[in-house]
Amino acid sequence: MAGFSAEIWQSVFLTLKLATFATLILLAIGTPLAWWLARSRSLWKEALAAIVAMPLVLPPTVLGFYLLVVLGPQGPGGALASLWGARTLAFSFTGLVIGSVLFSLPFVVQPIRNAFEAIGDRPLEAAATLRASPWRAFWTVAVPLASPGFLTGAILGFAHTVGEFGVVLMIGGNIPGETKVLSVAIFDYVETSQWTQAHLLSAGMVVFSFCVVLAMMLIEKRMMRRAS
């Protein structure tokens, strides 16, 4: 029993670590992307938006399959991995982070983009007339005003990474401590008829999801109140 709970904690810890890394990277990539999508008048904008949104409709196994090809020994991921003496990025924690980032990107970009669009031109124009460079206006006006969007995006990105299964299974497999995250662990427990553990983890996920959705709704309510 004690051994099992150590295994459970390992996968919980691994999942949280993965979600934290992925969320930080998602914010770093998603913010400029969302800004460009919200502000640009380029014709390419909607094409890029569609690419970002693809994981919403693509089966995770498809995304996982292509990632396996790209990250594997024969792909560019393998070439990259050989720099530090590894054979492949697939079946590694790094590979999981890359996959999670791609898979959760729309969940982070969309709310931040919406928040940037909701600000409109005026506050940025006002900042410019007050000698604020575009860089300063972005950090002191756009980001604070869009903060609810950032919060929503971060929560969604984090939660989505925690719950992801298909992509992980395709590119990560089931290596304890390296790629065996919660969703895979649950699958594994069910496969091997360890229902107690499956129950424990699943119930935990239910509580976690409830908290996430509740938090989102509260943020949205606060946003609405501020807007009115």
Next chain:
Amino acid sequence: MSATIKVHLAGQLGQFSLNAAFEVPAHGVTALFGPSGCGKTSVLRGVAGLLHLRDGYCSIAGDVWQDAHHFRPVYRRALGYVFQESSLFAHLSVRANLLYGAPKQARDHVIRFDEVVTLLGIETFLDRAPETLSGGERQRVAMGRALLSQPKILLMDEPLSALDRLTKDEILPFLERLHESLAIPVLYVSHDMSEVERLADHLVLMRAGQVMAAGPLSALQSDPSLPLVSSQEAAVSLDAHVEAYDAQDGIAALVVAGGRFLVPSAPLSIGASQRLRILAGDVSLALVQPNESTIVNVFRAKILSVQESGAHQMVALLGLGEDGQGARLLSRVTARSWRLLGLSQGMSVYAQVKGAALVRKAAPARS
């Protein structure tokens, strides 16, 4: 030094074509006036650099902001901009809003924080959030924020139009105080002539994307070739100085070129500058000097020009004094009276002014 504001902006904005050029002195208040959709706001945005028109030229007192080869970005232009809606930063307190554009070094503040706060009467809500302020209060904060960025020119885009009548009356005195106490030139967009008459020294008259005329306010108001003359609200604004004040009757004597007006007023100090607004409809004409009348302001005047104005009415441009060399007045009379009195251009008449309103302290003359 060429202390003027020189603007030429041309370009296509959707269906609308703008081609506006004017040059006005870089002091006092210049009103950009015209009907809605005539392009006044586009001109103001062009001057600010918020609107980038390819064919443009803009210089403020010799400092070129835009020409054929250069376009200085908005944030490098020493301007203050007050939008129609206050556009305060919702995430910052009133104080933080005021200081957003202010230079970090307090010694760089020609326009000081305490002065602005007192001038605009915003001391009491410095630590509140913008959303808790009334529309008028917000607009005052927006003006303060623009001023504290130490601008060389203040651009105001109908700052009062989103406000109701009462709030407008609450803010206008602040604008007048601004005008008196600060030497910064102001470009003020408005479609409300009464605002222009109170605040402006110079006028840029716009219509359909073009500038019809630009010059001193009173000169354009009385220019027969411009449509202002034939409007129902046609009036002239005269800058006068206080010669005497009769405290017993509450009457001030105000002198303009070629005439001396007696106007009921609150106490005024001798020698102070005041602006008088005289509606064309309040000036009637007589051939002989009327005696025993309640109208106290009667002047010798000469009819300089005349034109028909709408339904059976004539508008005459008068010059005060026997020779017509004094201040200009407009008079609207019916075509019937005009005919019966046998009035014509060049005649000497008596102008009876039924009402002359003090609209504000006029700006002290600057050289």
